Amino acid sequence: MSITVLGRYRVDATINSENMLQRIHTWVPDPVLGDMNYEHEFTNASYIDIGNGIRFPTGWHQHEGWDDNYQAQSVNAGHNAFGGTLADIRANDCAGDITVPASVRRASFEVEVTTRELSDGVWLLGGSSHNSVAVEFDNYVAVVEAPLNERRNLAVIDEVARLAPNKPIRFLVNTHQHHDHIGGLRTYMHIGATIITHWKNYDFYTKDVLNYAPRTLDPDMVALWPPTELAEGYQYETVRENYWLNDGERAMHISYVHPLTHVEGMLVAYLPAEGILIEADLFDSPAPGDPPASRATAANRSLFNHVERLGLEIETLVPIHGSPVGWSEFARLVRAGR
Template identity: 70%
Template sequence: MGMADSVAGLRLGPWGCIDPQLVGEIKPRHEPMQAMLAFPAILNRKVTLSENACHHRIHGHREKPDCKPELACDLCDLSGNQLLMGGPMTNRLWVVCFLLVSLGASVASQSPSATSVPPGYVDPQPVLAAARKAIGADNLKCVTIAGTGYAGIVGQQRLNDKNVDWPRGEPLANYVRTMNWEARTMKEEFDRKPGLNPASWKYGQGWIDGTPPQQNQHQVFMVNGTHGWHRDGSAASPVAASPEDAERWQLDLWLNPHGFLKAAMLPGANPKAMWRWELGEMGRDGPTTTPEKVVVVSITVLGKYRVDATINPRNMLQRIHTWVPDPVLGDMNYEHEFTDASYIDVGGGVRFPTDWHHHDGWDDNFQAQSINAGHNGFGGAFKDIKPNVCTDLVTVPDSVRQATFPVGVDTQKLAAGVYLLGGASHNSVAVEFKDFIAVIEAPLDERRNLAVIEEVVRLIPNKPIRFLVNTHQHHDHIGGLRTYMHIGATIITQAKNFDFYTRDVLNYSQRTLQPDSVSLWPPTELAEGYQYERVTENYVVSDGTRTMNMYYVQPLQHVDGMLMAYLPAEKMVIEADLLDTHVPLPATPSAANRSFFNQVRALKLDVQQIVPIHGKPVPWTDFMKVMSPKP
């Protein structure tokens, strides 16, 4: 009788000890053996496992120095008799200690009860094992890939319409990524044309206007555990990434075939699997009419993200999917896709994909599920692959480890009853009326806007915030719309933004990863009450004494659906992205500068002060120097 045959009927505890020399002496019985090898809390104590289970003793065993004494044990039959011929084990056995994960897996595979799963589900372990073998996941500790990538700018679309993807940033030339799953570190570096994007933005999510722009061509982004940072230039000082960005970068370490299979073996992964017949994905596989049966395995990553991988009949991972929190869209689709053909043999039994395709948002070009059709956030061809090159250490700088991200509001009184609420990359402006308050702009996220609202209530007590004026639909400018709707404000926005807001943003959908006030305490009305004012050309808010005008700014290359606000008594215009002052004023006017100037001139507005959402207020005369540069 072989060892596998001898132990096939045993149910093993976390640890077990058997004598391989005496396994053949186990007496066969007509009834199946159901003995349990257990780990009692008290040594040398006779333990009854159940009414029908065997008794066994734990003996101190000193013949095998690498076997813990408390792990030596007897095998018993259902009556409590020793199954080993020749007397007590303590005098005769050469004991082998083993972990459940090493032997229990083979035992469980032969036990019908161990593989029982609910209807519709399948046992994930054989599927994961086959995938690990197919791509050599156990042979890869780290990897470096290189090539050329692309970057989608999530949330910066000019408009929302069918087949309108996220705009593309500059190419990521000389892209190199090193992933070390044992150290839980990742380093990405590439060359990109400077001056066109925030330095803190890598690709996909995370674009925040009003922050320092990229100055140097070479860019470096790193993550180690919960800490992330970037360098604008190889020798530049490290700048800590926000906790949200750092966590998403750490998640990316596991959203690739080898990373997923390694994450599935970590404590708390809790793999589950289901099967389905699936047609190919148009962008990945082209048009297909014949489905194939796939298995979808889900695991938990970083203790909170439910990540699933689609594994095809060839044991290849073709899609890895999860959701990430987004202040605008809530639980946002986040996925990588790979084709079988892109996996190449890189040596040592390892196959690794060369073509990467990543989505931020649903691949929904025809707006079947959402108004926003943006989805392509990152990808490229990375054919230079070096397996197990782990020499590049990613050490967390002290400045990054000690970085904090407080939310503060700096208030500046611009005029009687008019306040600038700054202290971040984006400003808001509060305007007091006789019986109510209007606030212009709700940027970034709920945390920022709750702080602003508290300051507004302190400055102007006992009046409701009746209106929230939204300048445009870029995501870094609308992360607080839901917060203002929750406190009862009516959203004033340009009409072209209405469908996107009502379908995708200001809705009752649950937000499980980063709940906000609307999802936790939904108001009675989100659509049927006085929730919106749609502006086509202009709109006026007035109490008979103070007047504020909103105007549609067009034509504008930057974005469609832009509003600016004008206070005629104060001769003040409040605008976003038409003139930014967090950076030096340009030597020559941009397209947005020209559109702004032409709009003010066409409306014959008397402007003395410009209040930007990004930066400090400036006199109109400073802007005229930009528009009329000296020869």
């Protein structure tokens, strides 16, 4: 059986031999994968009675995206499925209606890009949970990170055009492949930018992201105006250890950070002349009003050790999450935990 939810989403349900719900399936729009399969299946042969005539499953399995072995091989232990068995199930004691706060009801989802100049020709593009950084070279601009979704990145691209008019965005530096950091890859590809990423991301991006998979629920630029062949053109520069952008005046050193438990294939971008290091998820500066971190994480230590090993001279650490901080402040945090 199937129903339409919110006037938009078809939700399919499978009923088992006991006339109980066995599986729920729908499609949801995803900035990375397009029309994405979303399903929840109860794995019990029979459901248990939890009282008052309520029968409930104890086993469950969920997928976000298909699990049909046609996707790119996972190289970072990430999976799109999970499940388990519930040891104890009890009926909820509902306390009554919950009032939605006025601030939530009035919440706006407008895209805002705030600009902060970090150095001459280097701009932090914030205003969201994720930043991007634009770096101006002689004949082009390189942008570090394309997070969230196309709307966000189109706004960032417009701001870059205002800051550096008549210079194309030639390179998009992708730090890693987590979904919240790659929702704009297709946008930059469509405007002609080359994606600089770690080589282990290549298969995933080629097979599952930069493709012709249907995007009917929330079509993006590639879906609406598809190029003749996605494989044509200068789409990628893959990095194993180090990669440089250099126009004779300004240089950007892109390097691979390891070991990490957070993700495999992490890149950071270093501007030697400016003493700026741009990173994602390895250090998030606290939000305004929040206390600073009291101890260093394993990711903090890996980033610090990476910088020490390469002998990078850094003055400012620029996170994709949060505001820039002095490198000395970050170094004190790491050294205090040794």
